[in-house]
Amino acid sequence: MFERRFTVQGHQGSVLSLFTGAGGLDLGLEAAGFETRACLEIDPFCAETLQNNRPEWEQLKCRDVTVAAETVKPKDLGLKVGDLDLIAGGPPCQPFSMAAQWANTGRRGMDDDRAQTVVAMLDLVEVFQPRALLIENVAGFLRGEISASPFIRERLAEINAKHGTAYSLHAQIIDSAAYGVPQRRNRVIGIATRDGKLMELPVPTHADAPIRAWDAIGDLAEADLPVPQGNWAGLLPSIPEGSNYQYLTARGGGEELFGYRTRYWSFLLKLARDQPAWTLAASPGPSTGPFHWDNRPLTARESLRLQSFPDSWNLAGPFRQQIKQAGNATPPLLAEVFGRALLTHLNGVPADVQEQVRPTLLLGQLEGPLRKPAEVLPVPERYHDKKGAKKAHPGTGKGPKPREVAPSQSRAGLVSSSDAVQQELAW
Known part of the structure; x- marks a missing residue:
């Protein structure tokens, strides 16, 4: 059955969330054990969603990541340089999305004005020097001819040369369904750790037995x-x-x-x-x-279920805005799985111990035959x-x-x- 409640692990790491959206990435990282110290979200409907569901997540007043890159400092979060464990987010994907090839202005990569958010994200990495950077995005963001990967690698090299860090970007394209999300959603996960060490990626658990759409929404009976x-x-x-x-x-x-x-x-x-x-x-x-x-x-609820959100999570705004929030979100279960692996890497916990913990956002199969x-x-x-x-x-x-x-x-x-x-x- 779908697990509509989850247990938050004791806080084992801190995260600054960028492009927070409806909170999918943060929700999963929270389930893995991270504490969202602050988040940045410019869309008012998303900001309302975050406030309604997690008022304890501080939303920085500047909201715009390009402004935050010039104004936000570690002391604003009660931290010193190097104290933050993680900067996480998924910059706007339109400049790198395959779907954008159908539009005349699509797929411009780093030449797109919206890609300035990538510049700001790396500027914040330099400001905070976190132990790790986590990016979730469409595959074209870090793979392909117009990807942001060359810029990110070059910018990280500049940060390393200036501050003595060893950030090195490692990227892997994954199918969310292979980790228990009831949705075939190909995304790239990019991770760069301050010590330069390669993180061991979590092993797919559902590659041969994916969770079905029926398991996620088959028991829903909505009136509207x-x-x-x-x-x-x-x-x-x-x-x-x-x-x-x-x-x-x-x-x-x-x-x-x-x-x-x-x-x-x-x-x-x-x-x-x-x-x-x-x-x-x-x-x-x-x-x-x-x-x-x-x-x-x-429906919006069906979309959230297919993204692995718990039923306690509610979206603000009219229907189309709710669908936008759900569709743009990182599946929380995927974030939890990779968040657990990242904490294992950062805290030195043996991988075999971490793997014994069942993700709290994982779905199971509905009982009874399919219609x-x-x-x-x-x-x-x-x-x-x-x-x-x-x-x-x-x-x-x-x-x-x-x-x-x-x-x-x-x-x-x-x-x-x-x-x-x-x-x-x-x-």
Whole structure:
């Protein structure tokens, strides 16, 4: 069963939280044994969420990390330089996200103005000189051609040369589902310790037996359910659980309405109750999944469950702001697992002793059989004019935009890829 309460370990380390968001990273680190000494969050809805759930976490008044880098000192947290155990956070991911390739202004890496937050994060590392730095982000943040990794490594080398530290960044891409999170969420974990020693990463515990979406949300019965919106919402009952729009292409099992791989992966994507959820989006458009197997958007509570938050955690703001907070969050269970490993490394606790402690945010399987998937329905009549042969995407490396359609299909109401993206992002 889902563990809706957790035990906070005795404080064994201190953390300055950056880009705190809805508090997922901090909540997991708290469960592992860290104490959040202060946090920085600029979004007012996230700040309200943190205040409502953890009023004891001091929110620094400046809120903006670029301002904090110039003004906040260790003494403001009752510390001296070098006393802080950890700086942790996930800078804004849009400049490095694969999803951003669908937008004209996406994937600019460190050339993006929003990447100045990365500069500020490293400036704070120099100011505090913590025992460790922990970063959780999309894989492209520390891997790939436009990643922030070269800048971070160069900046850490400058700090080392100036202060005699030995920070060295080590990064690993992981799937959150491999550690018990009921969601396939590929993220990069970056860790740099002041002594330069490589931390032993926690061993995946659920790689071969992931927690299912059913285990996380199958027992929920909420009264206020969101209604699907947009031109394509009526197609959801015509797509099987665990599939997306590709079921309605020449290579799928349904009728051909779309060209193969001509739309983004999450278009009309549905959960399968016998598998972990697909990655939750922070700003989904009306056709962006994952959708519930009952052919509707997820509720905020379902999103939190799929992120491994306990039910005691409540999000502030209107529905769309709550979905944004949930989708942007670090899964608390993932943070707890890596937080325990980090404390093991920093405090010199033998790894075999640490591994005997069961993460308190870990989910189990729901009792009883799974409900059978709903019958896949025929494509509704109002979409019949979209039927017909479509060109597939030209292939790997050709980018997201080449979505060629016949003139007759354009007249039928299909739009260009860039227009479709803007419609999705505008919801």
